Amino acid sequence: MNRKALHLISYGLYVVTSTDGEAINGQIVNTVMQVASKPPMVAVAINKENLTCEYIRKSRVFAASVLGTDTPMEVIGRFGFRSGRDIDKFESVRYRIGTTGAPVVLDHTLAYIEVAVAQEVDVGTHVLFIGEVVDADIL
Secondary structure: OOOOEEEEEEOOOEEEEEEEEEEEEEEOOOEEEEEEOOOOEEEEEEOOOHHHHHHHHHHHHHEEEEEEEOOOOOHHHHHHOOOOOOOOOOOOOOOOEOOOOOOOEEEEEEEEEEEEEEEEEEEEOOOEEEEEEEEEEEE
């Protein structure tokens, strides 16, 4: 099998966030997809070791902020290269708390989608969270 073929799958870039009561966290994700239209449902794959996975499992909600292609590397690095266990990823980042209680990142965001988790599927290193869209907008 030529695994390089998998590198040709196209992806977007998102900040997926969730909450655990007062605490919030988020991470860079490249795997968000719409899986149904009635009702509107999306899925996201999150590494089991990430704090965001823990928060989504507890709260059963997440938000996905769709990043623009011009998003600076410092934003990607803030949410992608360090753990929320070690730093406050939202320090100096504009966000608001959404309908679900999950934070919606506003900086460099084209649109956002808020989701209530309906199902989770163990897929090895990741959990695939599938949920119903409860709010969404273009910014």
